[in-house]
Amino acid sequence: MSVHVVGDTRARLSAVCGMLERTCAVSSELLNGASIRSKDIESIVVSADLRVVETISALKAISARMTRVPKRIFLIEQRTRLATLQAYALGATHVLPQPVSQLQLLKQLADADAPPIAPSEPLSGGQEAASAGAASIASMFSAVISGAPIDVAAAKHAGSKIADSIAEDGLANWLTTVRRHHEGTYQHCLLVTGVAVDFGLSLGMSKADVERLYSAAMFHDIGKARVPLAVLDKPGRLDDRERALIETHPAVGYDVLTGTTGITPEILDAVRHHHEYLDGSGYPDGLCADTIADIVRILTISDIFAALIEVRTYKPAMPRATAYEILMGMKGKLEGPLVEAFREVALKR
Numbered sequence: 075m076s077v078h079v080v081g082d083t084r085a086r087l088s089a090v091c092g093m094l095e096r097t098c099a100v101s102s103e104l105l106n107g108a109s110i111r112s113k114d115i116e117s118i119v120v121s122a123d124l125r126v127v128e129t130i131s132a133l134k135a136i137s138a139r140m141t142r143v144p145k146r147i148f149l150i151e152q153r154t155r156l157a158t159l160q161a162y163a164l165g166a167t168h169v170l171p172q173p174v175s176q177l178q179l180l181k182q183l184a185d186a187d188a189p190p191i192a193p194s195e196p197l198s199g200g201q202e203a204a205s206a207g208a209a210s211i212a213s214m215f216s217a218v219i220s221g222a223p224i225d226v227a228a229a230k231h232a233g234s235k236i237a238d239s240i241a242e243d244g245l246a247n248w249l250t251t252v253r254r255h256h257e258g259t260y261q262h263c264l265l266v267t268g269v270a271v272d273f274g275l276s277l278g279m280s281k282a283d284v285e286r287l288y289s290a291a292m293f294h295d296i297g298k299a300r301v302p303l304a305v306l307d308k309p310g311r312l313d314d315r316e317r318a319l320i321e322t323h324p325a326v327g328y329d330v331l332t333g334t335t336g337i338t339p340e341i342l343d344a345v346r347h348h349h350e351y352l353d354g355s356g357y358p359d360g361l362c363a364d365t366i367a368d369i370v371r372i373l374t375i376s377d378i379f380a381a382l383i384e385v386r387t388y389k390p391a392m393p394r395a396t397a398y399e400i401l402m403g404m405k406g407k408l409e410g411p412l413v414e415a416f417r418e419v420a421l422k423r
């Protein structure tokens with residue numbers, strides 16, 4: 075296995091190289107001025123302190139070359155959610171907080187969850203769109219946590235790449251790419267965006283409407299940035315307190331985005347109301363049928379479907395047909411004719 079190590083100090087470089095030299099073909103260079111020239115790298119390991127501004131700029135400078143490498147493991151100095159998000163925003167596919175043992179690192183490198191792509195093979199449009207989308211969602215989440223401005227244009231641009239990929243390669247390819255390469259909340263947001271776009275296309279929506287849909291989908295769960303990961307990623311049932319915490323995310327997302335340039339009233343409405351049901355049993359406002367906009371109804375169906383079919387470490391993907399049956403069973407909550415129209419997207423596309 076060929077591994078390229080990039081570090082912000084010589085000490086970090088030699089620590090990582092020392093762990094890998096016996097089992098891998100290792101090359102290395104200092105982050106400042108790194109070129110990542112070799113075409114045969116299968117994995118890259120970045121060991122750097124992401125609190126240093128120069129480090130972030132240097133990583134941004136090499137990010138285009140770095141994303142050509144299929145597996146990108148970042149070893150981060152702080153065990154915080156912000157540092158993790160920052161690493162994903164800078165192009166990581168896997169993040170390990172220091173101190174990392176030799177065994178952990180080798181295990182992560184050997185792990186087959188992201189099947190290696192032949193390095194000579196260019197990334198597919200779908201993989202590129204998924205990488206850009208995940209990076210944009212991660213950077214939005216880190217902006218919410220740190221109070222930095224949210225890059226609305228980057229999120230919309232990532233959404234448009236996802237829409238292009240769906241239009242070109244279809245939904246099934248998108249689901250496979252995203253479920254194989256991305257984890258947790260990014261995976262969910264990428265799946266919702268893809269499903270919503272495909273639903274819009276199948277309904278014959280105009281380009282402008284599809285644009286509205288993917289923009290709303292990219293931002294819909296941004297309020298989850300304020301929900302602790304232990305709750306978000308908890309396998310199994312949530313207790314009342316945890317459920318109440320999760321249910322704050324639509325209103326939090328709405329508050330965070332209000333007043334942000336580029337965020338339309340429609341996006342705000344979708345962020346706040348994507349968990350409302352037609353019978354008034356949803357949250358946070360208990361809206362009823364007439365007050366829920368069409369775009370929100372489409373997003374809600376896409377959101378539930380995506381949540382059911384996503385892969386988590388504790389949960390395999392539910393078959394699409396089973397997920398669709400669950401939607402069919404939500405009579406009174408979701409719009410019947412829309413769920414009927416969704417059949418094609420859920421089962422065939």
Ligand SMILES: [Fe+2]
Nearest residue numbers: 294295348349
């Ligand atoms: Fe949500």
Ligand SMILES: [Fe+2]
Nearest residue numbers: 266294295377
């Ligand atoms: Fe969601």
